[in-house]
Amino acid sequence: MMDLLSVEGVSKRFRGLLAVDNVSFRVARGSIFAVIGPNGAGKTTLFNIIAGMFAPDRGSVDFAGERIDALAPDEICRRGIGRTFQLVRPFPALSVEDNVVIGAMLRRHDPAAARRHAREVLARLDLFGKRHQPASALTLPDRKRLEVARALATEPKLLLLDEVMAGLRPAETDRMVSALTELNREFGLTILLIEHVMRAVMALAARVLVLHHGARIAEGAPAAVVREPAVIQSYLGAEAVD
Amino acid sequence: MTSRLLDGISHRGVALLAVLLAVLLAAPWIANDYLLTVLIIVLYSAYTGQAWNVMMGFAGQLSLGHAIYVGLGAYAAAALYVHFGIAPWLGLAAAIAVAVACGAIIGFLAFRFGVGGVYFAILTIAFAEFARIGFDHFQWVGASSGFFLPVANYTRNDLWNLRGDPTMFYYVMLALTVAAFALCHVLLKSRIGYYWQAIREDEVAARSLGIDTFRYKMYAAVLSAGMTAVAGVFFAFYYNNLFPEQVFHISRSIELILGPIIGGIGTLFGPLIGAFLLTGLSEAMQELLSALGFDAPGAKQVFYGLCLLVVVMALPGGVWPWLAGKLRVTRRDP
Amino acid sequence: MAAEIYLNVAVSGLLTGLVYGLMAVGLSVIFGVVRVVNFAHGEMMTVAMYLAIVLFNSLGLDPLVMAVPLAGVLFVLGYVMQAGLINPFITRPEYSQFMLLIAVAIIVVNVLLIAFGPDARSVQTSYAFDSFLVGPLIIDATKVYAGAATLVITAALFAFFQFAPLGKAIRACADNYTGALIVGLNVKHLYALTFGIGAACVGAAGSMLVLLVDVTPSLGPASTLLAFIIVITGGLGSMAGAVLGGLLIGFTEAMAGLFFTPSAKSMFSFGLLVLVLLFRPQGILGKRVS
Incomplete structure (x- = not known):
């Protein structure tokens, strides 16, 4: 199996709100995969499920051929998933x-x-x-x-990056993009990133998953995904297509 | 080993440490009986402060009930000595075992059930108060009327049974303090120390880096409890009497933690500096007030409280970080 | 016959518990809004208690009547403490706030010790030995008055937080600190008011408690602990929880004193506290905070 991470039918509800709604995707070993979507689309919740902060209500998460969705965050890190926090926690x-x-x-x-x-x-x-x-x-x-x-x-096999480009100047973004690209090329590091900065997503990711209201609305190569009407309507706005 | 012991301390710091140790070693020849008694209290506070520092200063778990470990250690060793004639050094093992078990229970319950912060602090108070009232009714060790160790006139120091003059107790306490200091220094420079600090700073982030925070918090709780129990054994054999109202009382727990907080929480020297400052301050206050002919009970504590207030307001990080800056003893590049 | 004793003790415990509840409401209000655990809470109450004793002994003023003016005095004290002392500590770590309030507590206990000595003091009102006969029950009149006054004061406080604009502003402050700043609320002033209100609760409670218990300076730390037990049992930050916790602890201690030895009664309170912390750390009426 070439997939390092496989998310199958994952759902998570907070009180009344369905934060993640039956989401499935696979991240190939050695690839860079991006999750995009408007604020409140469930991206960070999805991340927290993968990283073990929450258990999903339904569905499963497999990493390197083993099921990890019932594991604690520290155990998941020991298995080889490193993560950052959207609101940094040094x-x-x-x-x-x-x-x-x-x-x-x-x-x-x-x-x-x-x-x-x-x-x-x-x-x-x-x-x-x-x-x-x-x-x-x-x-x-x-x-x-x-x-x-x-x-x-922590020398992860998979690195989860939650909006690490937000607030960076364009030059800093480029520097971060090249650092991540190097890591990916030199060590075969697999990267799953949540990102708002489309400039970085387009430069880095081979595949993109678009979430809206917790559900998947598109998935594919970045150039193709940004042209899908549903994506444009829900998230990017017309100007992003140019 | 020695190189590791001195890791991260500048040459100037090493020199100051050597001078301090030499002075402390020579103290019984220089100091009179009164001063020696005061120094014993200083070292006792420094030691217990260091033990508490492991839990709060390093691992960030605020215990306000550490008197429970002093009390359990003291009563365990004293009971074995009085009832079965077991020497304190053997009783020490039992004392540590009892305190470690208690620390493990409190830690397990709190950490498994997610009791943290203020709630954890109040849980520790509750356990200590529970023990205090329990021992008040524990007839086997004298209940509220107190538990007494036999005191006789000793012609010579009996280190094995911890019976002797203040000088012997002084050296025992000095050895314990130095050992605790060295242990904490080594721990802070090793993986466990880094992990404790990570937990103290941000537990969620620590877990995301693969740290089994439950396990490392348990290590801190258990080690701190065991270290504190050792001080309890010393307390029992030095004072020869134990009253639940005294050893387990919340004011003991508070006294115990004032030193490290005033000295600088989470620092190695904090407990030592804090112990010197607070004990010195307290004794000086006593002298000053009796010299002024003003010896109302409580007057000393009022000034003590005022000084505390001033230090807490003026030096939030404690005295040591500020003093270390002045003395230029910390090294940037380990 | 036996059942009547239990019933009598239970009612007496509940009435005393009500007054303890009022003291705990103060702690709960302060924590709920300012997010500071007032480790000098019981000590502040003993200040009110000694004031009540002095007023009674020198001017013959009834502590029940004095509950309101003493609440006012403690309000000012609380306001000044928060505004002058505690505000800079709001953003500091818990242990730092704890140290500050412990220092205050040490000073209060020992100033009282110097001023009044270590001996227990109490007041003897003309109605100290009156009682009401309700069916088989014999209830101390003092406890009934104190319990009733407590209910009135607590109800007034509820109404204040529920309906008065100022009470609402304070609640807004508790819910969302940044939000309160943004909409232009003077948070420091509101915090000081809150601390004042919390202190006023112990002022009123202390004034009434001198009718029920003997006062020594060391009652301060013991009351602080009692207040902790009550608010955590009821739910830290919840006013209704504090009242409920007071009733529960008053009842538990009264019954434990009856069934076991009175000196061991607080062991049951601490036992209860441990159970609550482990199985319902938010308290009986508390809201779970994430």
Whole structure:
């Protein structure tokens, strides 16, 4: 099987609201897959289900051939899924480097080895120079980078990125896009991203899933998906087609 | 090992630490009896503060009922000694076992049932108060009328039975404090210490990085309980009397945590600095008030409370981080 | 005969519990809005209690009547405390707020100790030994008056939060801090008012409690703990929960004192607290917060 992640018929209801409605998709090993949709479309809920924060009401999530939808978030991370948070959650009092060291310790119990690995990751994400600053001192774009670095340090097979481009300037977005592309090419890292910044989605993703009111309305190659009338109507608006 | 012990401390810090240790080692030759008693209290507070720091300062779990572990440790070892003649060093194992079991129960219930923050703090108070009232009615160890260890005139120090003069107790407490300090230092520099800090800073993020937060919080609860119980054994054999109203009382729990908070929560030196400051302050207040001929009960505590208020308002992170900046003892690049 | 004793003790426990409930309402209101756990709550109540005793002993003023003016005095005290002391700590970690209030508590307990000494004090009103006969029940008149006054005060407080514009503004503040800031509410002022209202509750409760219990400075910390037990059992942040918790704890302690030894009665309250924390941490009437 070439699929690393397979989501089958997943639904999740919060009180009355059906946040995720019977969603299915597959992410091929080594690919970059994007989930887009307007605010409140259920993207983050879907992410949280994959990452183990919520159990789905119905459906299943399989990762690397094993069912993971009943597992706790830490167990899912140990299986090889790293994630970032839409509202960033650094360890504020710790240094940037120590933030990443904690991630690196998942696979490297020796602090010195974890630190070496953390520095490599920091260099890759342009944070090496800021490694001694407390995480609380970073700007928002840097905090987003730190989220990615920390998740990467756990050496995941699949990286879940929740709007890591939001708030970045175009140049910063391009830099992040190229960093992610490198990771994908060099290490075969599979990436699943939620993104509003279409510039990044078009540059990165091989396939795109569009959610609206929790349900799938389209899936396919980015260039094809953005031309589908349903997608344009619900989300992108006419100008995005140009 | 030594290199690891000194990890992350600047040369200046190492030198200051050596001087401090030398002074503490030499203290019994220099200090009079009164000062030695005060120093024992300082070290006792530093030790218990460090034990509490493991749970709150490192792992972020606010316990306001640590007196329960002091009390359980004290009563366990004292009961074995009084009823069965078992030496305190053997009783220590039982004391640790009882406290660890209690810490594990409180931790398990709280962490499994998702009791956190203020609620966790109040749960720990509830357990401590429960124990206090329980021991008030526990006849085997004297209930509310107190439990007493035999006191005789000792011609020589008996370290095995912890019977002797203040100097012996001083060195025992110093050894415990140094050991706790070294242990915490090593723990903070290892995986468990990093994981604790991650949990303290953001538990959700910690879990997303693969940390089994339940397990690491349990480690902190159990280690902190066990360490605190050791202080309880010391307390029993040093004071030779135990009253539930004293050992388990919430004011003991509060006293225990004032030092590390004033000194700097989550820092290695915080508990030590806090113990020196608070005990010193308290004794100085006593001296000052009796010199002024003003010895109303409570006067000392009022000033104590005022000083506390000032420190909490002026130095939110505690004294040590501020002092460390002044002394330039922390190293940036480990 | 035996059944009547139980019934008598139960009613007496419930009436005392009502007054404890009022004290706990204060703690609950403060936590519900300001999100600060007032670790000096019982100590503030002992301030009101000693004031009530002084007023009674020197001027012969009935503590039941004094409940209202003392509530006013404590309101001012609470307002000043929040505005001057606690506001800068709103955004600080819990242990930091805890330290601040513990410092306040230590100061209050020991100032009272210096001023009044460690001995227990109480007041003897002319109606201290009056009682009502209701069928087989013999009920202390004092407890009936105190319980009734508590109900009136609590009802007034409910009405204030439900209907008065100021009460609504405070509730808005509790629901959504940022939102309250955006719509231009003076949050600091509202917080101080809330702390004042919470303190007024202990002012009234304390004034009435001097009729029911002996007062020592060490009653402060014990009452703080009692207030915690009550609000957590009832639901931290819920006013009705605090009243219910007060009734429950008053009843439990009275019955435990009857069946077991009175000195062990609070063990049952703490036992109850532990059970509630584990199985319904939001309390009986509390809303689950995510």
